[in-house]
Amino acid sequence: MSTAITDPILDWYDEHARDLPWRAPDATPWGVLVSEIMLQQTPVARVLPVWHAWMERWPTAAALAAEPSGEAVRAWGRLGYPRRALRLHATATAIVERHDGEVPSSHEALLDLPGIGAYTAAAVASFAYRQRHAVLDTNVRRVLARLCSAEEYPPKSQTRAEVRLAESLLPLDPPTAARWSVAVMELGALVCTARTPRCVDCPVIARCAWQRAGRPAYDGPPRRGQTYAGTDRQCRGRLLAVLRDAEGPVAKPALDAVWSDPVQRERALDALVADGLVDPLDDGRYALPA
DNA sequence: TAGCCGTGGTC
DNA sequence: TGACCAAGGCT
Incomplete structure (x- = not known):
């Protein structure tokens, strides 16, 4: 030292120091955890409005866990890397099931949660629980x-x-x-x-x-x-945006319309389904996961 | 372990 | 203008 x-x-x-809401004295460990996931690879300015809306709607892990994961994906908006929304929902569920609804304070227990790696575990333990990591x-x-x-x-x-x-x-x-x-x-x-x-x-x-x-x-x-134009990532983003912006399930042509290359489009859609970000319904339509 | 995973702002 | 960058994690 x-x-x-x-x-x-x-x-x-x-x-x-900037006056950020997740640093406020009344910020909860859950609020800190949500901010850390959102801030992964994403600038503060873009996170702020989404964090506020998120905490208003889901002030606790239990509140988020009580809703379908698709609602988390929808509320994630355009923050990017939407698998983070899915993992945050899974983490909320794990917190309810394994930790009685309280964000765990040990680095080891935090590391066990989906979407939380070495950095985020250390950050939550430090910023929410004032530990030394x-x-x-x-x-x-x-x-x-x-x-x-x-x-x-x-x-x-x-x-x-x-x-x-x-x-x-x-x-x-x-x-x-x-x-x-x-x-x-x-x-x-x-x-x-x-x-x-x-x-x-x-x-x-x-x-x-x-x-x-x-x-x-x-x-x-x-x-x-990291080139982006024309990649599967851009294609995935376009497809998911259609589902996010729709009220309910979407028919296939609505997805086909946002990407011209059918081979790449099908590959991206399959990957979104495999990731659990998109749910293929029995009637042939697609929806955010239930 | 290198490659993959979104999105938008900046200079 | 387009390359670089932004509180990473997962496989």
């Missing part, structure tokens, strides 16, 4: 890569060295560790950004190895560009 790094970032966070998301990995390794970007996949580094920086006191975790994430989101870091606003610029090295440009393998 190095207070020379942690203290300035904690102080910076106290002054500059290394919280390694894309923001934290980037901050630590620059601050401690003089690299512009972290490695493509997470390494044990990164985990060890994050653990070594964690303050010993659990509530302080939890605040530190959210503080580093916030620093990465607002100052130590991927594209154009605002180093002039950085509270630890004097300690930054990347800064000292002259901010060398990333020289690793090319960071994968």
Whole structure:
């Protein structure tokens, strides 16, 4: 633990943290969990309205578990990666069945829930229950890569060295560790950004190895560009949007209309059914899952 | 483990 | 303008 790094970032966070609803004093563990799932690969600005509507409608895990999973998929709207909605519904069900309706507080129990991996388990345990865990998301990995390794970007996949580094920086006191975790994430989101870091606003610029090295440009393998137009993903998105926007079941021609290539369309539709995002009815129509 | 899984904003 | 990016997880 190095207070020379942690203290300035904690102080910076106290002054500059965004006022986000899932950080409010009255935020529930369920609200924190919902926010973490929604925020996976999705910007805060797009999550905010959906989170508010979601929490209004389903203030508890039990409330969500009482409804068909298709309602979760519909309420997910255009957040993207709709399997997250399905898994969040499954997690709500598991919380009711296995944890008496309460979001579990142990990292291990959280990890057992569908759609919750190492990051999200650590985030919920830290932010909802003030525990001490290394919280390694894309923001934290980037901050630590620059601050401690003089690299512009972290490695493509997470390494044990990164985990060890994050653990070594964690303050010993659990509530302080939890605040530190959210503080580093916030620093990465607002100052130590991927594209154009605002180093002039950085509270630890004097300690930054990347800064000292002259901010060398990333020289690793090319960071994968994810093309989208024409992919199965785009096709799936179009098909699911038809079902989301419809009141009830939809006839096949309505789906055929949104994608011209029949081979790709059928493949995508089959995959949506296999994923449980689409329910093929006996009468030949399609619906969101019951 | 690399590839897959949505969507929209940014520069 | 199009490539890159945004609080990952699963197989």
